[in-house]
Every structure is written in C-alpha cells, then in structure tokens.
Amino acid sequence: MNLAIDVASGEKPLEELVLGAVNALAENNDINLILVGNEKSITKVLSKAKYDHKRVDIRHTDEIIDMNESPANGIKHKKNASVLMAARLVKDKEADGFFSPGNTGATLAAALTEIGRLKGVMRPPLISTLPKFGGEFCMLDMGANVDCTPDYMVQFAVMGRVFAKRYLKIENPRVGLLNIGEEDSKGNADTKKIFERLQKMKKINFIGNIEPNDMLKSDCVDVVVADGFDGNIVLKTIEGTAALVVNMLKAEVKKNPVSVMGGLMMKPVFTNLKSKMSSDSYGSAILLGLNGGAFVGHGKTSGVGMKNAVLNMYRFLDAKINEKIAKELYDSGAKRRIF
Amino acid sequence: MNLAIDVASGEKPLEELVLGAVNALAENNDINLILVGNEKSITKVLSKAKYDHKRVDIRHTDEIIDMNESPANGIKHKKNASVLMAARLVKDKEADGFFSPGNTGATLAAALTEIGRLKGVMRPPLISTLPKFGGEFCMLDMGANVDCTPDYMVQFAVMGRVFAKRYLKIENPRVGLLNIGEEDSKGNADTKKIFERLQKMKKINFIGNIEPNDMLKSDCVDVVVADGFDGNIVLKTIEGTAALVVNMLKAEVKKNPVSVMGGLMMKPVFTNLKSKMSSDSYGSAILLGLNGGAFVGHGKTSGVGMKNAVLNMYRFLDAKINEKIAKELYDSGAKRRIF
Missing domain, CATH: 3.40.718.10 (Isopropylmalate Dehydrogenase)
Known part of the structure; x- marks a missing residue:
C-alpha cells in the first residue's frame, strides 16, 4: 500500500x-x-x-x-x-x-x-475515534460541513456505521444522535427533524439521542452523528477540558512538598493519560x-x-x-x- | 434578603x-x-x-x-x-x-x-460561570433556548456583559461568540449572521469568535455567547471529559504500587481539583x-x-x-x- x-x-x-x-x-x-x-x-x-x-x-x-x-x-x-x-x-x-x-x-x-x-455521497464528513472510559467510539462530522441538512446527516449515520463495523470491529454498532437530552423529544428544530429521519432507517441500529457527558463517561454508543459545527465544538471542548484538568493538577501539585513527591511517583500515570488523551493518538481524522x-x-x-x-x-x-x-x-x- | x-x-x-x-x-x-x-x-x-x-x-x-x-x-x-x-x-x-x-x-x-x-427581554438565557485556568468566565445561553435568532443572541451579549461586570467584577468584559475558529469568517450560517450583528454593537467590547479549547485553556474571554443548544453541549462535554480524565487517572494509578502511593500523597490535590470542576461549585445556573x-x-x-x-x-x-x-x-x- x-x-x-x-x-x-x-x-x-x-x-x-x-x-x-x-x-x-x-x-x-x-x-x-x-x-x-x-x-x-x-x-x-x-x-x-x-x-x-x-x-x-x-x-x-x-x-x-x-x-x-x-x-x-x-x-x-x-x-x-x-x-x-x-x-x-x-x-x-x-x-x-x-x-x-x-x-x-x-x-x-x-x-x-x-x-x-x-x-451517491452528498457531503463527505470528517470522522474520528474518541476516547471513552475503557475504550473508544467514533463521531462524525467533526467539522467538514458546518451547515448540514437532514439528508447529509442520514448519510453520515450510514457511513459511520460502516466505519465502526470495519475499523472498530463492532458487529452491530449503536448509532446515536448528539443532543442535549436523551428523550426522543429533546433538541432543537434541526435535531428533531434528523431524529425522525434516523428512526425510519431500518438498517441502522439507531438508539436515539446521546448526551456528550454520557458518551464520554459510559459505554453507551459506538457512532455519534452530529453536524460539523457541533462535532467540532465537542472535539475542541474535550481538548480544552483535558488541558485544563492537567494544568490544574500540575498547579495543585506544586502547592506542597508531599504532593510534589506524589506527583513524581505518579509520573508514568500522567504520561500514559496524556498519550491517551492527546491528539497524537486520537487526533487524525478521516474524510469519509x-x-x-x-x-x-x-x-x-x-x-x-x-x-x-x-x-x-x-x-x-x-x-x-x-x-x-x-x-x-x-x-x-x-x-x-x-x- | x-x-x-x-x-x-x-x-x-x-x-x-x-x-x-x-x-x-x-x-x-x-x-x-x-x-x-x-x-x-x-x-x-x-x-x-x-x-x-x-x-x-x-x-x-x-x-x-x-x-x-x-x-x-x-x-x-x-x-x-x-x-x-x-x-x-x-x-x-x-x-x-x-x-x-x-x-x-x-x-x-x-x-x-x-x-x-x-x-424588553425576548428570551431569558441561562448563564453560568465556568472554570478556566487561573480563574473563571461566564457563558450563556447554557440551555434555556435551543432555537435562537440573532436578536435573542444580541440580547444575550448585553445581559452577559452586565453579569460579568457586576457578578465577576470585570470592568470592561471581553465578549466572544462561541465558534469553531477564531477568524471573522468562521462558523455556520447562524454564527456568521450573529457575528455581524455583534460587531455593530458599540457598547459591547466584542472581541470576535472564541473556540472552546481557547476559552478553557487561556485567559482570553470573559463572556461567551452561544445558543442554548451549543452552550448545553459545551457544558455537558466539559462534565464528561473531566469525569473521563479523573476515571482514567484512577484506573492508571491502580496499575502499580508506586503510583498507588503517589496517588495517596496527591489525595488533597484530587479533592481540590474535584471541587473546582464539580457542578457543586460552578453548577448553579441563573436564568437572567x-x-x-x-x-x-x-x-x-x-x-x-x-x-x-x-x-x-x-x-x-x-x-x-x-x-x-x-x-x-x-x-x-x-x-x-x-x-
């Protein structure tokens, strides 16, 4: 190759x-x-x-x-x-x-x-794997298309499913729609339209709306569909929060000698975490x-x-x-x- | 009172x-x-x-x-x-x-x-303070209005400015628009319209588009304006990422005795961090x-x-x-x- x-x-x-x-x-x-x-x-x-x-x-x-x-x-x-x-x-x-x-x-x-x-493809979406506790999931569109119609996003769901099956080796990937609540009725005018459309797609294991906190904390979804604006907002918020937490930890550690020592003993832990959260591991996105x-x-x-x-x-x-x-x-x- | x-x-x-x-x-x-x-x-x-x-x-x-x-x-x-x-x-x-x-x-x-x-108020927005490295900033709307017109969001900017002046005691608060790039031309159809409108507001110190990673990592903005859908997505992504990082740290710590010891010595650090990131500190939002x-x-x-x-x-x-x-x-x- x-x-x-x-x-x-x-x-x-x-x-x-x-x-x-x-x-x-x-x-x-x-x-x-x-x-x-x-x-x-x-x-x-x-x-x-x-x-x-x-x-x-x-x-x-x-x-x-x-x-x-x-x-x-x-x-x-x-x-x-x-x-x-x-x-x-x-x-x-x-x-x-x-x-x-x-x-x-x-x-x-x-x-x-x-x-x-x-x-047949309308708008190629950017897809990326993201870390969740104990594994990874994928999300698309991460920023290629900032203004999306329901038609584009239905295509994203199909493409994301193929990606999860073949790249993440998940047999019947759970596909969710990025939203601010998990109930069917939640969201804005756009997500409501897309929700309805995704529910009608028989070949997709659509599990409904997914909140960003749930997708990161638990094993509840394999493919998260979003428009490119929201997907990119999520990506950059993850990056910013991870950096904030690490910086805060570093600053706190320096405040007393015991924690300085503790921090040194935990160095491999931080290195490992940093590599898991860094864009060098999950950051290369693919235009599908x-x-x-x-x-x-x-x-x-x-x-x-x-x-x-x-x-x-x-x-x-x-x-x-x-x-x-x-x-x-x-x-x-x-x-x-x-x- | x-x-x-x-x-x-x-x-x-x-x-x-x-x-x-x-x-x-x-x-x-x-x-x-x-x-x-x-x-x-x-x-x-x-x-x-x-x-x-x-x-x-x-x-x-x-x-x-x-x-x-x-x-x-x-x-x-x-x-x-x-x-x-x-x-x-x-x-x-x-x-x-x-x-x-x-x-x-x-x-x-x-x-x-x-x-x-x-x-005069069209749509009351939810505002909340959020942690950034070395301080806090505020963001609105955090989820009260999921479908917003530019008129609503111009009002959010005015209200957020008053909040930052009087609650956060910032003399001339820097107001930014949540977006996926900092250049003036970035964003989707909605944010472009809102950007133009905010630029015309003479009484607001509008500093342009703000990316979520920058607003969390650095001291670049005091008030971030977003529609309720995106604001809520950001809030829940911060919550999920912070929980993910802490859970990953805990799991990593357990992997060897030295880091277990280090983790114990750093316990006050984690407690302090947890309190800074927890919804008990920043979580109460205000409907303005x-x-x-x-x-x-x-x-x-x-x-x-x-x-x-x-x-x-x-x-x-x-x-x-x-x-x-x-x-x-x-x-x-x-x-x-x-x-």
Whole structure:
C-alpha cells in the first residue's frame, strides 16, 4: 500500500515528521511512503535514518499552504502546494491515501477537488475515534460541513456505521444522535427533524439521542452523528477540558512538598493519560466517502503522531471502508446524490 | 434578603439539602430562607440543626415534578409542585429569588410562567460561570433556548456583559461568540449572521469568535455567547471529559504500587481539583432577565452544593443584575420585545 505524506506543512519541523513517518515502516511491511516536501531537506533527514530505501519515494515541492492562509485562495493559486500534490498522488492512483498535518481547510479542499466523492455521497464528513472510559467510539462530522441538512446527516449515520463495523470491529454498532437530552423529544428544530429521519432507517441500529457527558463517561454508543459545527465544538471542548484538568493538577501539585513527591511517583500515570488523551493518538481524522483515503492531522502532530497516523491510514485503507460505503448507501435507502 | 428553596425535588435526600441550605446562614447574616417541601420532614431535620429560628420559614407541599416528567405537563397539572410554589413566592414578593435542584425544564417553565420577563427581554438565557485556568468566565445561553435568532443572541451579549461586570467584577468584559475558529469568517450560517450583528454593537467590547479549547485553556474571554443548544453541549462535554480524565487517572494509578502511593500523597490535590470542576461549585445556573431571581441547580446538588447555591443567590441578587439589565438593553440599541 502506498501512502502519500505531506511532511512540509505541519507546525513541527520537517525532520521530526519525516522520521516519524519512516518509523512506521518497521511496524508494517505492507506500507510504502511517498514523502512530499523539499527534496533536499527530506533526503538529508533520510540519510541519517535506517530503513528500506525501496519503500520510500520523494516528491519535491517548495510551496506550502500556510496555517493561517485562506484555503480557497491557497488551493486556487498554489497548484504545487504540498497538500495538493499529496492529494493528487491519490487521484493519479500512485497512492491509496494521503495525510497532511497542515491547514485543515486546505486539506479538506484538496481532498474534495483532487480525489472527489464516491458515487451517491452528498457531503463527505470528517470522522474520528474518541476516547471513552475503557475504550473508544467514533463521531462524525467533526467539522467538514458546518451547515448540514437532514439528508447529509442520514448519510453520515450510514457511513459511520460502516466505519465502526470495519475499523472498530463492532458487529452491530449503536448509532446515536448528539443532543442535549436523551428523550426522543429533546433538541432543537434541526435535531428533531434528523431524529425522525434516523428512526425510519431500518438498517441502522439507531438508539436515539446521546448526551456528550454520557458518551464520554459510559459505554453507551459506538457512532455519534452530529453536524460539523457541533462535532467540532465537542472535539475542541474535550481538548480544552483535558488541558485544563492537567494544568490544574500540575498547579495543585506544586502547592506542597508531599504532593510534589506524589506527583513524581505518579509520573508514568500522567504520561500514559496524556498519550491517551492527546491528539497524537486520537487526533487524525478521516474524510469519509471519497474515491481514496484522505487523512487530516492536527497542526501540532509530532513524530509519534505521524507514526500513528501512518499506521492508522493503513488500518483504515486495509478495511476497505470507502469501497463498502458506496454499496451501503445504496442499500440503506438513504437519499443519494444523483448529479 | 429572602430566598425560596425547593428542597423536595433534588436527587439527594431532603435532609442533606435542608442542612446544606441552613449552613449558609452562618456565613451571611442578610439571608433568610423559605424552605419548600414536606413540612413534617423539614421540621424534623431542622430540630437537629443549630440556627436562628427567625431566619427560616417553611411552606408545605407534598407535590413534586419528577426528574423524568414532562415539564409542560407537570406545570399544568401540579399547581402545588414544590418548584412552582418556590417560584410563586418570588412572584408574590415574599422572596427575592428561588432555587430548585429538580427537573431543569420545570424550573425554567416555573420561572417564566410565575415570575415573568423584564421589560424588553425576548428570551431569558441561562448563564453560568465556568472554570478556566487561573480563574473563571461566564457563558450563556447554557440551555434555556435551543432555537435562537440573532436578536435573542444580541440580547444575550448585553445581559452577559452586565453579569460579568457586576457578578465577576470585570470592568470592561471581553465578549466572544462561541465558534469553531477564531477568524471573522468562521462558523455556520447562524454564527456568521450573529457575528455581524455583534460587531455593530458599540457598547459591547466584542472581541470576535472564541473556540472552546481557547476559552478553557487561556485567559482570553470573559463572556461567551452561544445558543442554548451549543452552550448545553459545551457544558455537558466539559462534565464528561473531566469525569473521563479523573476515571482514567484512577484506573492508571491502580496499575502499580508506586503510583498507588503517589496517588495517596496527591489525595488533597484530587479533592481540590474535584471541587473546582464539580457542578457543586460552578453548577448553579441563573436564568437572567426576569422580574426576580431564578436559580437552576444540578439534580445531583449535594449539601455543599446547596450551601454554595444559597450564597451565590445572595451574591447575584445583591449585585442587582436584573435591575441593571432592563436599562442596559434599552441603552445598547439592541432590538427589544415590544409586545
């Protein structure tokens, strides 16, 4: 399997990202990499690394779309931007999927314009796994589509179900609708309409409304459907709260010598927790419903995050999720894109 | 100041709630209580407590609106429900404000039907303080109005500003709009409209869009404006994430003896953190913009939570926030209710 990696547009140095990606090779023999970025810099980093040279290719570019640049502008004017080149490798069937830790809007735009949607898919949603106590669940849309119709969201439910079955290996995934109360009648005008529609979908194990506190605290749902605005709000609130709790703990620990000692003894605990909650573990989101794999990383993706991202790309693509989505959308009776 | 307290409809036993409320009396000599619930049970609890008998009154009722009952139904058919009786004491000017830790929908409905809105107020929003690193900020609407127009939300901004000035003692509060990106152009169709409207409000220190991770991690905003659906999603995500982090820590600690010991040494740290993050500290939300004080507690409100709620009611009512809101709404140029 060939994976295209934009190593040029993350916040971390190219060296860290290249080494992270190459580290994944030792853990999975089926992966080959195409690294996109400045060839000279990449070659220099690779010269210090141990790996099978036949498994890594480089595509040179010096153009990147900046974190703060308008995605539309970047996509239009920088035809050789690293993220666009990576996406184009998927379009041209040289790679099975691409990953970028750069400007999220630009990554989504590159995926949509270069790779394109599967037959029938209206709006590709971003899906991500999230931690819950004792496991993980998935949620979509995490931010690709901020204004959603009920039709889009019914499609999200179908796509999320395929993802949970094939990626999380859950036999009959429980699908819930993100809401502020669990009773059927709860929510705003939009969620009420979507609730009604989801209830009519016979091929989906729809368990009703799910509150965000319940989905994080307990094992009550496998797939949470939300519009891209609310999904992104939830994602960023989780990130902010986890950081707040950890910062508060650190500040409290410093207040007296006994807890300083206690904190030192608990260091492995904090490290472990940090890795479980960090975007390097759960942060790579996948744009579902395209004619190839598109993977969106956090700007802060580290070397470890890059390695995990590469391994997760393989896990996703190997499960043939997009291939299955086209068929399931058809079978489900969901309204499909016909133009 | 007279405060009406519904001690009958929380999840915790009446005894704990009564004692919690009475404990507040020792900390503030200006407070008198009117406890609403079963007279015999309340009298029995009070007989064991030490307090100034002249400062506590009882109103008997055996009717309560259950946690899982439809608020509309309860309000319509149970005229002597504890929450309605408590709200009626405010309407009849026997109390300055009321608090209920019961069914949230019923508490909101009781406040609206019995106490009524201030002149000009369209939709009273729920406001609450939330923890951020090194302080607190406030957010509204936390869930009273799930479908909001830009007009409502402009009013929320004005009301939130008054609250932050008088309750949090912030001279020129920074007002932000909850959104998924900080750039002016970010958000969905609704937030874009609201952004434009807020930018035109000259009397408000509007600092633009605020992402939930930033508002929790850093000191960047004092008042966050959101519709009731998103505000409630944020509140419940914070609650769920904090619980998840603490549960994960506990599970990790148990994995080896050194960290068990470390955990014991850090116990005061965890207790302190728990109290900072718990709904007993930040959980009592206030319905702004009424002709009296209406305070909504978490169903799980404990004795300590009840004591804090009573003291916070005084803090709010003493600051004359609702009185100021009517004038500020007029001065701000925000569209007002005219019918």
